[in-house]
Amino acid sequence: xxxxxxxxxTTPLRELNQFLHHEAKTGQVKQVTxxxxxxxxxxxxxxxxxxxxxxxxxxxxxxxxxxxxxxxxILGSAGTGVAExxxxxxxxxxxxxxNSAGASAHGGLLVIDGDAGLRxxxxxxxxxxxxxxxxxxxxxxxxxxxxxxxxGDAGDALGDSLYEAVLYVRGSIKSLGADAQVEPMxxxxxxxxxxxxxxxxxxxxxxxxxxxxxxRELYHWNADANQEY
Amino acid sequence: METKPEQLKPVSREESAGYDRKTLxxxxxAAAHGLYEIRGLGAKRKLxxxxxxxxxxxxxxxxxxxxxxxxxxxxxxxxxxxxxxxxELEIPITIAGMSFGSLSANVKEALGRAASExxxxxxxxxxxxxxEERLSSKTLVxxxxxxxxxxxxxxxxxxxxxEMVIGQGxxxxxxxxxxxxxxxxxxxxxxTLPEGIDxxxxxxxxxxxxxxxxxxxxxxxxxxxDWEKPIYVKVGATRTFNDVKLAVHSGADVVVVDGMQGGxxxxxxxxxxxxxxxxxxAVRQAVDALEDLNMKDQVQLIVSGGIRTGADVAxxxxxxxxxxxxxxxxxxxxxxxxxxxxxxxxxxPADAGYAALGTAAGFCHHCHTGKCPVGITTQDVILEQRLxxxxxxxxLRNYLKTLNMELTTIARAxxxxxxxxxxxxxxxxxxxEAAAMARLPLAGTNWIPGVTGY
Numbered sequence: 001x002x003x004x005x006x007x008x009x010t011t012p013l014r015e016l017n018q019f020l021h022h023e024a025k026t027g028q029v030k031q032v033t034x035x036x037x038x039x040x041x042x043x044x045x046x047x048x049x050x051x052x053x054x055x056x057x058x059x060x061x062x063x064x065x066x067x068x069x070x071x072x073x074i075l076g077s078a079g080t081g082v083a084e085x086x087x088x089x090x091x092x093x094x095x096x097x098x099n100s101a102g103a104s105a106h107g108g109l110l111v112i113d114g115d116a117g118l119r120x121x122x123x124x125x126x127x128x129x130x131x132x133x134x135x136x137x138x139x140x141x142x143x144x145x146x147x148x149x150x151x152g153d154a155g156d157a158l159g160d161s162l163y164e165a166v167l168y169v170r171g172s173i174k175s176l177g178a179d180a181q182v183e184p185m186x187x188x189x190x191x192x193x194x195x196x197x198x199x200x201x202x203x204x205x206x207x208x209x210x211x212x213x214x215x216r217e218l219y220h221w222n223a224d225a226n227q228e229y
Numbered sequence: 230m231e232t233k234p235e236q237l238k239p240v241s242r243e244e245s246a247g248y249d250r251k252t253l254x255x256x257x258x259a260a261a262h263g264l265y266e267i268r269g270l271g272a273k274r275k276l277x278x279x280x281x282x283x284x285x286x287x288x289x290x291x292x293x294x295x296x297x298x299x300x301x302x303x304x305x306x307x308x309x310x311x312x313x314x315x316x317e318l319e320i321p322i323t324i325a326g327m328s329f330g331s332l333s334a335n336v337k338e339a340l341g342r343a344a345s346e347x348x349x350x351x352x353x354x355x356x357x358x359x360x361e362e363r364l365s366s367k368t369l370v371x372x373x374x375x376x377x378x379x380x381x382x383x384x385x386x387x388x389x390x391x392e393m394v395i396g397q398g399x400x401x402x403x404x405x406x407x408x409x410x411x412x413x414x415x416x417x418x419x420x421t422l423p424e425g426i427d428x429x430x431x432x433x434x435x436x437x438x439x440x441x442x443x444x445x446x447x448x449x450x451x452x453x454x455d456w457e458k459p460i461y462v463k464v465g466a467t468r469t470f471n472d473v474k475l476a477v478h479s480g481a482d483v484v485v486v487d488g489m490q491g492g493x494x495x496x497x498x499x500x501x502x503x504x505x506x507x508x509x510x511a512v513r514q515a516v517d518a519l520e521d522l523n524m525k526d527q528v529q530l531i532v533s534g535g536i537r538t539g540a541d542v543a544x545x546x547x548x549x550x551x552x553x554x555x556x557x558x559x560x561x562x563x564x565x566x567x568x569x570x571x572x573x574x575x576x577x578p579a580d581a582g583y584a585a586l587g588t589a590a591g592f593c594h595h596c597h598t599g600k601c602p603v604g605i606t607t608q609d610v611i612l613e614q615r616l617x618x619x620x621x622x623x624x625l626r627n628y629l630k631t632l633n634m635e636l637t638t639i640a641r642a643x644x645x646x647x648x649x650x651x652x653x654x655x656x657x658x659x660x661x662e663a664a665a666m667a668r669l670p671l672a673g674t675n676w677i678p679g680v681t682g683y
Contacts, residue, residue: 017452041445046453062449066382081436103435104377122435125421144421219426
């Protein structure tokens with residue numbers, strides 16, 4: 001038995017998640033299909049083995065949250081906090097994603113084919129995020145490490161209080177947040193964007209992207225900076 | 230006849246109440262630096278507190294327990310609402326969340342050892358779980374903070390309970406702070422930050438806003454831990470009645486309420502002294518909220534912020550708390566503000582260290598500098614050697630033991646075989662302020678301001 005289906009219309013979510021946390025670790029079932037998710041929250045949270053989960057429909061909050069080594073594909077849209085705090089593995093949203101997609105992800109790859117809402121990649125800590133569409137305001141707020149590739153536009157205050165995360169935006173940026181700046185694309189940046197786009201299965205010319213990184217002026221207290229923090 | 234010149238001294242040397250020397254210093258400091266003062270520890274101003282309450286011991290109308298002989302239980306169970314593996318403690322006194330980063334790894338280990346020996350829990354802090362504290366703590370509460378520094382599902386699985394931190398008493402509404410001196414290579418690595426930066430944590434969680442979202446977030450943690458581990462929700466004391474109700478609504482097993490006397494390793498002084506309400510006022514609001522929801526027996530309440538003595542613990546329990554949490558008192562037990570530190574079995578004077586910080590033992594609040602003269606709130610490789618885990622653990626164990634003995638002494642005097650049987654009826658207030666805040670009668674009267682008459 002290589003694959004197994006859970007129909008959330010008839011099976012409690014807890015059964016699915018407990019299967020994924022325990023039985024799935026034996027490796028006998030490699031592929032799990034989730035039917036009738038109907039926007040349920042917390043689908044496939046806390047994966048801790050290289051199992052593949054395919055969600056046939058829309059997912060609610062925190063789908064694939066805290067994923068480690070697993071692969072989650074959502075054939076629909078995802079609610080707030082998809083792949084939040086992911087450590088490794090991959091989460092792919094074929095539709096749109098709501099707020100805080102990939103929040104504080106430490107690793108792994110989050111791919112969103114459509115648009116993402118507010119605060120996409122907030123507190124990012126080493127994960128990679130590729131968004132086929134646009135992202136809302138306050139995206140990459142306080143992002144510490146990792147990379148974001150945004151194929152569409154970015155909203156207000158992109159990359160506010162950025163640390164060492166690097167953002168690549170193809171479209172327009174409504175405004176940059178405090179301490180974020182546009183920097184020239186180097187050879188490494190072009191290669192990075194090409195690589196992430198190819199991992200995400202998207203096809204754009206890396207040269208069309210701008211690089212946004214931290215000015216690093218907020219790293220230390222500075223009384224003369226006239227900041228209101 | 231000699232005439233004395235008129236004495237004008239009281240007028241010419243009259244200190245202003247509004248512009249006293251402390252205020253003058255504050256304004257000069259602001260003018261010199263253009264930056265607010267940041268410091269450690271909690272509120273220093275005088276506040277209505279548990280000191281303003283006394284117990285009505287047993288007499289003719291109540292029967293006491295034999296103080297030195299009869300058993301008085303201190304066992305405490307936390308997380309009975311939803312968790313299938315509640316926390317079982319020997320004493321109702323726990324160690325508050327304090328981060329590795331603000332404290333050295335040695336200190337975290339000492340806390341774990343002492344807590345484990347006494348059968349109580351320790352708590353991580355902003356910046357993740359260290360191996361030292363996990364290994365040394367039998368029962369470890371893992372905090373989930375707005376910054377999510379070092380937050381790792383493996384540590385969630387290794388923890389015994391999860392504490393969702395909304396705020397802390399020293400700075401409700403504010404995020405953590407760790408100045409560059411303390412962002413050592415190890416701290417920076419754990420938090421995914423560049424070394425030496427002045428780290429200012431977020432004050433809002435990245436993936437939820439408001440109590441309805443929090444309910445889903447807590448559900449996520451429950452699903453992740455297969456509904457085994459208790460979930461605490463910690464709030465800084467402000468609108469405590471409403472906040473506790475919302476925490477219960479969000480699905481908390483345990484609510485932690487931290488009053489404004491609660492400590493910090495680094496926060497703006499204006500925040501420490503002017504935001505939040507005293508623990509005494511908060512505990513009553515929290516208990517009222519639980520009683521209003523008829524959840525007193527299902528959701529446990531932990532109170533923290535200025536709990537120092539066994540009497541404080543007893544009063545918090547009598548007011549309706551199930552347990553207390555101690556941070557600053559624990560650090561003092563380890564040697565915070567002590568004139569000396571113990572290294573290689575000998576006392577060494579620490580006055581030069583205090584002097585270098587412009588302070589002295591007994592007044593120090595310089596945790597934020599990372600130059601703790603007694604080696605507690607530091608990441609400095611030399612200073613941190615001044616607190617050895619085994620020495621610290623022994624002192625802390627003694628402190629906790631003393632508190633627990635004081636607690637049972639009071640409970641027995643009130644005729645209780647279990648410290649959790651202490652009740653509000655056992656308490657009266659010594660001041661009108663305390664009577665009003667705790668809604669207890671003023672001693673010797675049946676007057677509760679705002680409740681019984683004026």
